Amino acid sequence: xxxxxxxxxxxxxxxxxxxxxxxxxxxxxxxxxxxxxxxxxxxxxxxxxxxxxxxxxxxxxxxxxxxxxxxxxxxxxxxx
Amino acid sequence: xxxxxxxxxxxxxxxxxxxxxxxxxxxxxxxxxxxxxxxxxxxxxxxxxxxxxxxxxxxxxxxxxxxxxxxxxxxxxxxxxxxxxxxxxxxxxxxxxxxxxxxxxxxxxxxxxxxxxxxxxxxxxxxxxxxxxxxxxxxxxxxxxxxxxxxxxxxxxxxxxxxxxxxxxxxxxxxxxxxxxxxxxxxxxxxxxxxxxxxxxxxxxxxxxxxxxxxxxxxxxxxxxxxxxxxxx
Numbered sequence: 001x002x003x004x005x006x007x008x009x010x011x012x013x014x015x016x017x018x019x020x021x022x023x024x025x026x027x028x029x030x031x032x033x034x035x036x037x038x039x040x041x042x043x044x045x046x047x048x049x050x051x052x053x054x055x056x057x058x059x060x061x062x063x064x065x066x067x068x069x070x071x072x073x074x075x076x077x078x079x080x
Numbered sequence: 081x082x083x084x085x086x087x088x089x090x091x092x093x094x095x096x097x098x099x100x101x102x103x104x105x106x107x108x109x110x111x112x113x114x115x116x117x118x119x120x121x122x123x124x125x126x127x128x129x130x131x132x133x134x135x136x137x138x139x140x141x142x143x144x145x146x147x148x149x150x151x152x153x154x155x156x157x158x159x160x161x162x163x164x165x166x167x168x169x170x171x172x173x174x175x176x177x178x179x180x181x182x183x184x185x186x187x188x189x190x191x192x193x194x195x196x197x198x199x200x201x202x203x204x205x206x207x208x209x210x211x212x213x214x215x216x217x218x219x220x221x222x223x224x225x226x227x228x229x230x231x232x233x234x235x236x237x238x239x240x241x242x243x244x245x246x247x248x249x250x251x252x253x254x255x256x257x258x259x260x261x262x263x264x265x266x267x268x269x270x271x272x273x274x275x276x277x278x279x280x281x282x283x284x285x286x287x288x289x290x291x292x293x294x295x296x297x298x299x300x301x302x303x304x305x306x307x308x309x310x311x312x313x
Contacts, residue, residue: 013229016185016263065146068139068175071182071229 001046003058006075007067008039042066054078081309083109083125086153088144091131091168093284100286101127104302114147119156124309126153130167130222130284140183140225141171150176162206162305163278167223170270170280179273179280180238181230183223187263191224195295196261196283198269199249202242205272207279210304216253217297219283221261226282228264228271235265246270246281 009015015037022036044061046054055078062074083101085094094111102108109127110120119126133144144150150172157163157178165173173179186192195218200211211217230238238244246269248260260267262282270281285298 014184014187014263016187016189016227020189065138065142068142068182070180070231071184 001049001051001054001078001080003044003046003054003076003078005042005044005058005062005066006039006077007042007062007072008075009037010071010073013071040066051078081105081107081124081306082120082122083107083127084112084119084123085109085127085129086112086114086149086169087129088114088131088133088147088172090133090135091129091144093130093167093286096284097127097129097166097286100289100298100302103289104299105306112149114144114149116149117152119149119152123156124162125305126156126161126163128153128163128165128169128172129286130169133168133172136168136225139171139175141168141173141175144168144172145175145177154178157273157278160275160277162308164207164301164305165278165280166284166286167221167226167282170282171225173278173280178278179271180234181228181271183225183282184227184229185225186223186227186261191222192226192261193220193222194261195219196221196269197249197251197253197259198246198283199253199255201244201247202272205245205276205279206305206308207272207301208245208304209307210300210302214253216249216251217285217300218251218288218295219285219298220287221283223262223282226262226264228262228268228282230265238268238271239266241274243271243274244268245272245279246283
């Protein structure tokens, strides 16, 4: 079973890297971009097929390590 | 003063710290590996030094903060033991929940390696009794992620209860965006917890402790700690 955890900065947290990427896109002439926020993606594989169990494990993983919940939100998707 | 330096893979400033502690306290620190589960008996001061623990993977300090020894450090701090966390150590202490807030990428995205001026905000802590409140000291910084941030409530609490111990300033002690090298909120360079026993700071006081280093402004921090334990004994 496969899953993806996406970690993004909470709104209101300044993201200097996202700002730099936004600036680079502008200087490349890529138009219409009003804002860029950088995040992280974790692709995780599981043995077995217990979907509810996997979601619980991923929640623990996200809370304990993958995200710093002071500044970051996370989203869990079990992709099958 | 019996001190213990905690080492994680990728930490690289432990020898500077050990040298400063040995020079000023007259006693070499114990060195404790991250996989240990206990601190040496009778430890007075735990020091988490600078470096790049685990290559700064995931987030600076995130993986070190979950190492086995950190449970012992948290228990030590919970009993009132003194913890000094410098640079990557500060990042680790925040990730470990010993101090509030987070150290984000420097606002201008550059690694900064230079001397900075710090205004000492309090002289009534175990770590800063060697200085006068309002005194300006000059010590080096070397970091890419030193931009301190926390939510508004935390900042208000820190400011309200004297949690801010060091602030980036001009040589004459003025706090000004031009002297706030990494863009930290309220120019915060170092904070202390409410109980006054855990101090985290981005700059390196251990790098200005001998005449041969050019300056000795960092000595006050270590000399103050030695005095603290002398008086307590």
